[in-house]
Amino acid sequence: MHRVDPFDPGIAVALSGFENKANVFRNLDAPRLYEEAIRRGEAEIADGGALVAATGAHTGRSPHDKFIVRDEFTRASIWWENSQAMTPEHFDRLHADMIAHARSMDLFAQDLHGGADPKHRLKVRVYTEYAWHSLFIRNLLIRPPKSELANFTPDLTVLDLPSFRADPKRHRCRSQTVIAIDFSRKIVLIGGTSYAGEIKKAVFGYLNFLLPPKGVLPMHCSANADGENDTALFFGLSGTGKTTLSADASRSLIGDDEHGWGAEGVFNFEGGCYAKAIKLSREAEPQIFATSERFGTVLENVVLDPSTRRPNFEDDSRTENTRIAYPLDFIANASASGRSSHPRNIVMLTCDAFGVLPSISTLDPAQARYHFLSGY
Numbered sequence: 022m023h024r025v026d027p028f029d030p031g032i033a034v035a036l037s038g039f040e041n042k043a044n045v046f047r048n049l050d051a052p053r054l055y056e057e058a059i060r061r062g063e064a065e066i067a068d069g070g071a072l073v074a075a076t077g078a079h080t081g082r083s084p085h086d087k088f089i090v091r092d093e094f095t096r097a098s099i100w101w102e103n104s105q106a107m108t109p110e111h112f113d114r115l116h117a118d119m120i121a122h123a124r125s126m127d128l129f130a131q132d133l134h135g136g137a138d139p140k141h142r143l144k145v146r147v148y149t150e151y152a153w154h155s156l157f158i159r160n161l162l163i164r165p166p167k168s169e170l171a172n173f174t175p176d177l178t179v180l181d182l183p184s185f186r187a188d189p190k191r192h193r194c195r196s197q198t199v200i201a202i203d204f205s206r207k208i209v210l211i212g213g214t215s216y217a218g219e220i221k222k223a224v225f226g227y228l229n230f231l232l233p234p235k236g237v238l239p240m241h242c243s244a245n246a247d248g249e250n251d252t253a254l255f256f257g258l259s260g261t262g263k264t265t266l267s268a269d270a271s272r273s274l275i276g277d278d279e280h281g282w283g284a285e286g287v288f289n290f291e292g293g294c295y296a297k298a299i300k301l302s303r304e305a306e307p308q309i310f311a312t313s314e315r316f317g318t319v320l321e322n323v324v325l326d327p328s329t330r331r332p333n334f335e336d337d338s339r340t341e342n343t344r345i346a347y348p349l350d351f352i353a354n355a356s357a358s359g360r361s362s363h364p365r366n367i368v369m370l371t372c373d374a375f376g377v378l379p380s381i382s383t384l385d386p387a388q389a390r391y392h393f394l395s396g397y
Contacts (some may be wrong), residue, residue, distance in 0.1 A: 057152035069314030080340035129155035133162035137359030146175035163292035185212035243267035244275035257370030289359035
């Protein structure tokens with residue numbers, strides 16, 4: 022199969038065979054997706070109106086099942102010692118098998134943007150097997166104006182099929198779960214997992230590959246700003262407080278997880294938040310808690326009281342990695358543009374169980390580099 026240059030802005034790849042598929046529900050909004058998810062038995066509704074879904078065996082990402090196609094464009098640009106390679110031939114076989122698997126089923130398609138900066142914006146088309154996954158990614162990425170949807174041509178296409186089971190021998194993967202990215206053809210394939218976070222991380226992974234050669238630093242961080250556009254970044258591993266600290270009622274929320282830092286400042290990759298929900302409380306995190314009581318929010322692996330239908334955020338019987346996914350505009354002080362100035366303050370949220378660093382430390386640039394690279 023012909024390979025293409027992933028950096029050529031004139032090339033837009035669609036997922037062959039699905040463009041005119043009759044049973045694709047395109048760009049449904051929240052009410053329609055609720056109806057489809059409930060009708061298909063995918064989810065239930067919590068007291069307050071949130072949609073609640075469970076992901077089964079996979080309650081987090083599967084990094085050991087992620088593969089990148091190694092070809093002439095990626096051979097010298099990927100850290101292969103820390104990434105698993107897939108040949109173009111095996112990706113093409115997986116691609117064909119997933120299309121065949123999906124051909125007789127209903128699919129949900131969302132046309133969305135990754136990146137709030139128009140100069141670096143990525144047009145993404147996401148096909149999902151589940152209606153609730155379609156609502157999830159509609160919450161998490163940026164929703165373009167309806168006027169742009171008629172002529173929407175994707176730069177990246179994602180196919181998400183939880184019911185597909187990969188064949189390790191046939192597809193040269195590790196298990197029946199697979200996340201495969203072909204940067205040349207601009208296609209991501211996700212199979213064998215219902216964990217919705219794989220979809221958004223696939224888009225982030227693509228931006229992480231695409232943006233550095235353009236002079237933009239992709240960052241796993243949250244960001245907020247005050248009225249004077251004084252921007253702060255909060256770096257940290259999952260669960261260290263990025264979402265909580267960036268949701269400061271006295272400051273404008275830029276985003277809670279993924280950003281780019283370019284020549285003109287910081288911009289959010291996303292249009293929503295994917296917050297950890299375990300032990301969420303109205304008293305400690307009032308703004309985030311309020312989103313759990315809104316129609317349109319997705320609660321992932323959160324347990325409901327069978328009688329009251331109220332979420333039990335203390336219950337970790339499914340997983341400690343319970344999540345809540347909501348659009349940024351559910352937070353009253355969220356930035357409408359998703360953009361801000363160059364940061365003046367950078368906070369690193371430590372994951373240090375050994376007391377190497379004091380609870381609060383001011384670091385000079387050399388110390389910051391050392392402790393960041395050391396994993397603290």
